[in-house]
Amino acid sequence: MSEPAPPPREAEPAAKRLDVLAAVKEAAIAALVAFGLFVLLIGIRTEQGPTGALVFTTRFGLLAEIVAAVFVGRLLRALTSREATVSIGNLVPASLKAAASGLAVYAAAAFVAFALLVPIIFYTNRYVLDLAILIVTYTMLGFGLNIVVGLAGLLDLGYVAFYAVGAYSYALIAQSFGLSFWICLPLAGILAAFAGLLLGFPVLRLRGDYLAIVTLGFGEIIRLILLNWQDFTGGPNGISGIPRPSFFGLPFTAADNGFAATFGLPYSPTHRVVFLYYLILALALLTNWVTLRLRRLPIGRAWEALREDEIASRALGINTTTTKLTAFSMGAMFGGFAGAFFATRQGFISPESFTFGESALVLAIVVLGGMGSQLGVAVAATAMLGGFELLRGFDQYRMLVFGAAMVAIVIYRPRGLVSTRTPSVFLHQRKTVPAAIVQDARAGTETPA
């Protein structure tokens, strides 16, 4: 018996040709879509002429360039992705990956060390100090929201509400009763936690997208209350003249009883900024410490169990109601602390500062950082806010570059920068859990089977 004849040799190049043809077709379709999209946006313009009438101008050259760019880009992508299924992740050897996960601990330590040194390195650079304060504030907000979204898996789009409650609580208490920052801070946190409980009760039965919509509404309700309750909150005028923080009783002024005079230093307004920076850094580190600690306690494991499978949690005797409420109020409390800090730093607050955009930014930081990862959140906050500042030079293209960066991240790191989950406890060896099997804040089914 003879061997079956090998398949004809021509088959392979033919397949290749087919691949190229398919790629060209794909690119042509993409170019067509780009043409349809941009023909009116870029190709045709109406401008005000010298007589005031509208003048019709065309920019078909630019349009052709963009469509060609889309065609070539798509063609290259289609061809390369067909050649080999190489993703960025696969290019990194496994040994390097293992080393990188070991490095994460050092990376976190280096990050904290750098954060501690920022005011010393950039003492003369007020711009950098202000930016650093902003970044650390958002990192802290990210840590707080991470408890709700990352650990408990409850998608919260109205987190800014708690930030607002904290800020207004601080401003009103400090102004009306003249209490010091250190007394007002916990009060603001408690009031924000209480707001978290209030929000928690009606939304206990909701999950995923539905929960997101309701929390979004809650965020807007709080803002509208602040805007309209003129007698209490000052309405759109906000609250000004909020007491500034003092160094444990020593005000940052040029007066004789001020901080500078007491320590025999020449007066400088930077003292206050540096103090504010260390204050928010301490608050953020406290939030981080508490979160890491809670993750290893039964309450933290119950939060994660809730995220993984609510029905199974209930069948194991976990009271899902109180567990959800503690997650909401714990996250809200840290939001409230950050809000109090914001109020004392600005000296002036108004509903303008607490729009949905803030909630979206904090949520973007959490999602970008990798839900449930503290280091990821800190890196993401730095990248987002620092990136915004770096892109200032791009002027009108700033949002475009930002958008492109987001698209790249969604494609290459859909689960955020640090997407693996570190177990809270281990018997023999700590192994990280790949993102693919960790549940995230999405809708789940309700009836057990």
Added chain:
Amino acid sequence: MKMAEILTVEHLTMRFGGLIAVSDLSFVAREREITALIGPNGAGKTTLFNCITGFYKPTVGRLRLAHPDGASFLLERMPGFRIAREARVARTFQNVRLFTGMTLLENLLVAQHNTLMLASGFTMLGLIGSRAYTRAEAAAIDKARYWLDRVGIAARADDAAGALPYGAQRRLEIARAMCTDPALLCLDEPAAGLNNRESAELNELLHAIRDEHGTSILLIEHDMGVVMEISDHIVVLDYGVKIADGAPDEVRNDAKVIAAYLGVADEEVESAGLEVGL
């Protein structure tokens, strides 16, 4: 001598709109016995489980659970998490429900939530790292280690539950339920998708749970080999109605049961029964 009753189901009816899933069902499950609940698909077995574990509130009827120490609970009046916590009824699910992103050990620690929560002083003592909590956690880990060992997956304690093969996931779910120290363990099709060897191991495990730990078991199963071999008592449901109730031998020869399972006319029941070796 008959054992004391652990679960008494009286006139249980569960209606979903016009559909009657379980109709006027009464039966008794006894202490330290394995009671099997069998019946064709859609007979209302899982609905009954959901009533017992508080996911559904029965339309009519009473579910009384009696602990060996004399405490007694009316399950239809309790919310689901209290049924698990106080009446100590644990369950597994037909489609395995594990905390897939958490490790095996973490899954078993979540099961001991209520004990650990108390030991951590509702988080406060745990947050400051009290000795009592550290000891309680070590004890919980020991217990988890025992059950991982018992179901033969101790070597993978630090792997994510979602990474386990199917048979091991089923065993982990049983181990997780056992970590809650249940008085009654409800298993929804524990042998589904297991091969012969795994299914034999499961039989052994269930016997051990009954004999060594004194846990009563209520199980839903389609695999007649498993059911006939391990159950002390079988309840057969068809269209939400109980059609037979008794020891395996009695049920095996019941004409109604054979008819329900094979869907044939009464006169053909005998020959069909012989063919499948009943």
